[in-house]
Amino acid sequence: MARTVIIEDFGGPENLKLVERDPGAPGAGEVRIRHEAIGLNFIDVYQRTGLYPLDLPHALGMEGAGVIEAVGEGVTHLKPGDRAAYACNPPGSYSEARVMPAFQVVPLPDSIGFETAAAMMLQGMTVEYLFHRTTPLKKGDTVLFHAAAGGVGLIACQWAKSEGIRLIGTAGTDAKCQLALDHGADHCINYNTEDFTARVRELTEGKGVDVVMDSVGKDTFEGSLDSLKPLGMMISFGNASGPVPPFNLGILGPKGSLKITRPSLFTHIADHDTCQEMAGHLFDKVASGEVRIEIGQRYALADIAQAHRDLEARKTTGSTIILP
Structure with a gap:
């Protein structure tokens, strides 16, 4: 038994x-x-x-x-x-x-x-497909990674560092931000005290990031799209704050011909x-x-x-x- x-x-x-x-x-x-x-x-x-x-x-x-x-x-x-x-x-x-x-x-x-x-x-193979099987990533690219102090996030911070990818994380407390930084994140934004989208634009000299990896869902979705550079890729791979509500696919064009995917391990x-x-x-x-x-x-x-x-x-x- x-x-x-x-x-x-x-x-x-x-x-x-x-x-x-x-x-x-x-x-x-x-x-x-x-x-x-x-x-x-x-x-x-x-x-x-x-x-x-x-x-x-x-x-x-x-x-x-x-x-x-x-x-x-x-x-x-x-x-x-x-x-x-x-x-x-x-x-x-x-x-x-x-x-x-x-x-x-x-x-x-x-x-x-x-x-x-x-x-x-589960978390490690998720990071493996995010960085190697979802969209082309190369040394020098910039990724915004939400929940960077979680299990997937801490693996992603280290994975990005090992491959020369700049990772900007988000987390809900200063202590969690420090944890992400200690594991290889280049920057980490406390989304409870800062507008993460505005801060991302600052950190990228107004350009935005190449890829967003978002497991939070509803609460971060719009800000994630607004953090991307033109032709950037939005990877929505979780719903920690609830599922993303229906949205007008047409907004991706004026926001910079953005791409979006919802993969699963x-x-x-x-x-x-x-x-x-x-x-x-x-x-x-x-x-x-x-x-x-x-x-x-x-x-x-x-x-x-x-x-x-x-x-x-x-x-x-x-x-x-x-x-x-």
């Missing part, structure tokens, strides 16, 4: 329920993994509230690291006893052990600990080889020391509701992990 967190109805953190489940044996193309550490991400909140609907009841959690206990027929890249990590569908990582599809589970190098892996897979990792390649790139960044994973909080599995409350209240910094 394995303790597992499920929801039976959409709603608040109080709807998270800890139950005992038999994970069962893996079928063809599946593995059973026993978790050593589990990741916490904003997508978990979206699924809990129903913004991203699930068939209920359903387990939650998109990310974890642990040891492979058993493999099903046809699985060749993993074997029992292997260290492994993942960030993928279907949800279910909030558990001591689970059976899941194997093709997006990746072998974990011995040089990377379970806690580090659980803290970085799960489209990128739907192909087995691409998933393994992205994870390998992330592992190389971490193993080289170019990217250090900042674990700001740890919670017990039984305290998952409090972890969700703190995440939604923006009380967390860096990555958060759950220990089964």
Whole structure:
């Protein structure tokens, strides 16, 4: 049996329920993994509230690291006893052990600990696709990155620094701005005390940035568009403040023939080889020391509701992990 967190109805953190489940044996193309550490991400909140609907009841959690206990027929890249990590569908990582599809589970190098892996897979592969698979970026380009002191943000600050990309971050407190600066951001704007759009224009001598990477959504969307240079790219990849409301696509023309995209990690990792390649790139960044994973909080599995409350209240910094 394995303790597992499920929801039976959409709603608040109080709807998270800890139950005992038999994970069962893996079928063809599946593995059973026993978790050593589990990741916490904003997508978990979206699924809990129903913004991203699930068939209920359903387990939650998109990310974890642990040891492979058993493999099903046809699985060749993993074997029992292997260290492994993942960030993928279907949800279910909030558990001591689970059976899941194997093709997006990746072998974990011995040089990377379970806690580090659980803290970085979803967020780190998100940064990988933002910087390498969404729009061309080169040394010397300037990026505006919202929520720069969060788990994705701190990885992005370091990733940008390692590739000679100028990163202007935003965060909600001076302390969080300093954290982003300490991790490689060139500048960080406290959006509670400054107009981030005006400050971006100052920092870029009125030109604007090449790319905006925005996981905040509703609250920052218009300001993000106004921070871009002509022909700039707006990457909207999250909804922490709520989904972006409908807008007139025609405004992109007079604002400078802007481009906009709404990508998802799960489209990128739907192909087995691409998933393994992205994870390998992330592992190389971490193993080289170019990217250090900042674990700001740890919670017990039984305290998952409090972890969700703190995440939604923006009380967390860096990555958060759950220990089964």
